[in-house]
Amino acid sequence: MLRSYCEPQSQHRLSKSNRACQKCIDWIPLNTYQKIQQLKTFCPPDEWLTIHTVDLHTGGEPLRVVVDGFPELVGGSVLEYRRYMQRNYDHLRTTLMFEPRGHADMYGCLLLPPNDPSGDFGVIFLHNEGYSTMCGHAIIALTKLAVCMGWVEAVEGQTQLKIDAPCGRILSYLTVESGEVKDIRFHCVPSFVVDLDLKINTPSLGEITWDLAYGGAFYAYVDMNKHRFAFNLQGESYRRLIEAGKEIKKSIQGSGLEIKHPYEPDLGFLYGVIFTGDALTQDVESRNVCVFADGEVDRSPTGSGVSGRMAICHQRGELGLGESMSIESITGSVFTGKVHELTRFATYDAVIPEVSGNAHIVGMNTLVIDPSDPIQNGFILR
Numbered sequence: 001m002l003r004s005y006c007e008p009q010s011q012h013r014l015s016k017s018n019r020a021c022q023k024c025i026d027w028i029p030l031n032t033y034q035k036i037q038q039l040k041t042f043c044p045p046d047e048w049l050t051i052h053t054v055d056l057h058t059g060g061e062p063l064r065v066v067v068d069g070f071p072e073l074v075g076g077s078v079l080e081y082r083r084y085m086q087r088n089y090d091h092l093r094t095t096l097m098f099e100p101r102g103h104a105d106m107y108g109c110l111l112l113p114p115n116d117p118s119g120d121f122g123v124i125f126l127h128n129e130g131y132s133t134m135c136g137h138a139i140i141a142l143t144k145l146a147v148c149m150g151w152v153e154a155v156e157g158q159t160q161l162k163i164d165a166p167c168g169r170i171l172s173y174l175t176v177e178s179g180e181v182k183d184i185r186f187h188c189v190p191s192f193v194v195d196l197d198l199k200i201n202t203p204s205l206g207e208i209t210w211d212l213a214y215g216g217a218f219y220a221y222v223d224m225n226k227h228r229f230a231f232n233l234q235g236e237s238y239r240r241l242i243e244a245g246k247e248i249k250k251s252i253q254g255s256g257l258e259i260k261h262p263y264e265p266d267l268g269f270l271y272g273v274i275f276t277g278d279a280l281t282q283d284v285e286s287r288n289v290c291v292f293a294d295g296e297v298d299r300s301p302t303g304s305g306v307s308g309r310m311a312i313c314h315q316r317g318e319l320g321l322g323e324s325m326s327i328e329s330i331t332g333s334v335f336t337g338k339v340h341e342l343t344r345f346a347t348y349d350a351v352i353p354e355v356s357g358n359a360h361i362v363g364m365n366t367l368v369i370d371p372s373d374p375i376q377n378g379f380i381l382r
Contacts, residue, residue, distance in 0.1 A: 042368075049369040051096065053108075054145060058137035058359040059300030059333025064096060064108035065145060077115045078122040078164050079266055082131055085110070085124065091377045093126045098378025101367055104128055105296045109138050115164040120152075122164040128380060129293035133267045134167040134216025136303010136335075139186045141359035143172040147181055148361060154179065165189075167216040167267055185356040187340055188307040191215040192348035193315045194259075202251045205229070205244060210252075210273075215307025215353065217271040218259050219290070220252055224277035233277045233289045235330055238297060245273040245291025262346030272298075274305045284326045284334055295382070301329040303355045306337040310353035314339050324354075333357075 030038070044050055051069035055062065071089060075081040085093070097106045105128070112122040123142065125132035143161055147154045152161065154176050161172045172186040194212040201207050211221040224233060231237035231244065252270055261267035272292030279287045288309070290302040298305070306327055313319040324338035334357075341352035369376050 044368045051367045053365045055363045056141040056359050058141045060331040061137045061300035063141045066110050082124045094378045104380045119162045119164045127293045134304040137300040140184050140357045143184050144359040188353045190345035190350035191307045191311040192350040193311050213308035216304040220273045233287050242295045248273045284328045286327045289330045299331045301327045301335040306355050307353040310337045
């Protein structure tokens with residue numbers, strides 16, 4: 001009887017082409033097309049690195065979750081793991097995020113031990129420029145994946161996960177009804193406003209009014225209703241949004257304004273620019289378009305960005321304790337943000353935001369790295 005799979009790698013005899021197992025080929029004295037129907041598993045040579053991922057999206061924003069094959073990282077906390085990866089395996093970040101395995105807007109994460117035994121797991125986030133301090137769409141996706149993979153039991157009612165991100169511990173919750181995940185939400189780290197109605201001069205956009213807030217990452221928030229831009233918050237303005245976001249970010253970074261986290265120097269930098277404006281969808285209250293890292297556009301409303309907006313809206317008197325706002329993205333996907341709790345963080349009045357959304361699995365990947373491939377570490381074209 002013909003086989004359609006290979007035995008364990010140690011029992012293989014690779015063909016001269018290294019493209020298939022010679023032992024399997026010998027079993028199938030058929031024509032080429034019949035062999036295609038039977039030989040459906042590529043067996044990479046032992047010296048190739050093989051990385052397994054599960055890919056998801058949250059509101060259209062991709063998340064590539066590495067589940068096996070990545071070299072072991074050394075450290076005692078998420079931030080230490082992140083520093084170790086930056087020094088030793090940054091080439092694998094580009095391998096996984098860049099073309100030909102990814103694209104300019106790809107996003108991913110590595111799962112790690114928690115900072116202490118009370119946590120469930122830790123996570124570091126990857127993108128085209130480097131490493132995020134927080135990612136809400138990833139938290140939502142990982143919470144969904146934890147149930148789908150059986151990492152946590154899908155019990156009826158509410159289940160809590162304690163996830164250690166670079167910015168601190170995130171509490172996420174999922175609600176299961178009749179075996180189905182009905183609701184996913186998370187409580188972010190304390191989120192706060194640094195300053196409102198700041199001014200910055202830009203080369204082509206002129207003077208920009210913006211707010212600086214933190215929701216696990218620092219963002220510059222630019223209200224479209226306060227400016228007369230020659231672009232909007234729709235897909236037709238995608239390229240112009242990238243250019244404007246990068247220009248504003250570069251202008252702020254070059255202004256001499258120091259952005260500091262109260263406790264962690266690694267968290268003190270401007271991550272992105274979020275354009276806010278009126279929603280296009282009935283019964284949705286606002287729209288976010290986030291341009292982050294090196295010109296990536298978030299397809300979701302941006303979970304950490306929604307967290308920072310909850311702090312801004314509360315400080316402006318637009319949202320009170322327990323009040324919520326629905327916010328859509330450039331794709332029309334929606335997160336709900338809520339002022340869950342009031343707190344104090346260092347010298348700042350802060351909020352604990354609650355952000356709700358949903359995620360979906362789109363595929364499982366076995367990614368291989370051929371050491372003879374001259375572009376094995378990837379590239380980006382826009």
